[in-house]
Amino acid sequence: MDLDHARTVAVEAAEAAGALLREGTRGALGTRAKGEAGDVVTDLDLASEKLLLERILTAYPSHTVIAEESGLVGAAGGEWTWLVDPLDGTNNVAIGLPAYVVGVALCRDGLPLLGVVHDPVSRQTWSALxxxxxxxxxxxxxxxxxxxxxxxxxxxxxxGYGIARDDATVRRLKTALDLNARRVLQLWAPLLAWAMLARGDIDGIVGYRAGVVDLPAGALLAQEAGIEIRGLDGGPYEECVDAPADERSFVAAHPRAMPGLLSFLQ
Structure with missing residues (x-):
């Protein structure tokens, strides 16, 4: 498997999807409800995902894809699996806020090896192997x-999706952040936050039961930029995408900032 070629495929697909989204946000979005937690989906999500699936599966027809809207495409349990978030930040787009990205990751036996995040607004792309x-x-x-x-x-x-509003852990963590952080951003676009962390625009991310589709690309991007990721208790972070939701809670920051961040969370 040539991962450099896979990165080229992923970057070109993400940027093509980004061009579609950038043009599409100028018109009617075709927004409708998604699930029971107040989320939405638009026609743009579906169009972007269709483009990404076609690009990836044309290049790698034997691979599996897990996409935000389509779910599993292909047989489960294969060696190579792509994770596709066609529009991370749909709720932002729905209210006219230009804060959204496209995310693509490639995993081998559940371990992310490639991550790509593309910002259609700034037309910038970040990638990691x-x-x-x-x-x-x-x-x-x-x-x-x-x-x-x-x-x-x-x-x-x-x-992640489906977290109850009165979840005790969420309330405790948010209280700790509000008391100790200068600012706490809730972007509704986790991959955008990961890109900001990898660039040094923000100092850290705290995540609770993060979604499996949008986590790997951003986390790998940040790790390869030198960011450290730990579990909420300071223990090892489980990188495998097959990890249960409880193990997709984390703290991410520069290694020198990690001790202080963990101290006020605990």
């Missing part, structure tokens, strides 16, 4: 500095 670092579309390597503020860290919060 496991063990080979993370780069921007300009070719610049991502390596966020450690730059602590005396006013506390700037953090992003993300949680």
């Amino acid at each position: 496991r063990g080979k670092g993370a780069v921007a579309s300009s070719g610049m390597r991502l390596a966020p500095p450690y730059a602590p503020s005396p006013h506390g860290p700037l953090l992003a919060w993300t949680q």
Whole structure:
């Protein structure tokens, strides 16, 4: 498997989907309810996903794909699995907020090896290969500095679908963040937060039972940029996408910032 070629396929597919989204947000979105938690889906989600599936499966017809809207495409349990988030930030798009991205990851036996995040608004793309670092579309390597503020860290919060509003752990974590962070962003677009962390725009991310489709691409991008990811208890972070939801809770930050972040969360 040529992962450099896979990255090229993923980047070109994500950027083509981004062009579709950028043009589509200028017109009617075809928005409708999704599930019972207040989320929505638009015609753009479906069109972007169709494009991504066609690009990936044309290049790799024997691979499996798990997509945000279509679910499992192909046989489960294969060696190679793609994870596709065709429009991360649908709720933002639905209210006219231009904060959304496209995410693609490739996993081998559940371990993410390739991650791509494309921002249609800025027309920037960031990608990473496991063990080979993370780069921007300009070719610049991502390596966020450690730059602590005396006013506390700037953090992003993300949680998976279906988390109850009165979840005790969520309330406890959010209270800790509000008391100790300079600002807490809730972007409704986790992959965008990961890209911001990998670039050094924010200081950390706290996630609770994160979604399986949008987590791997962003987490790999950040890790390959030098970001450390731990479990909420400070223990190891489970990278395999087959991990249960309880193990998809995490803290991500620069290694030198991690001890302080963990201390106020605990």
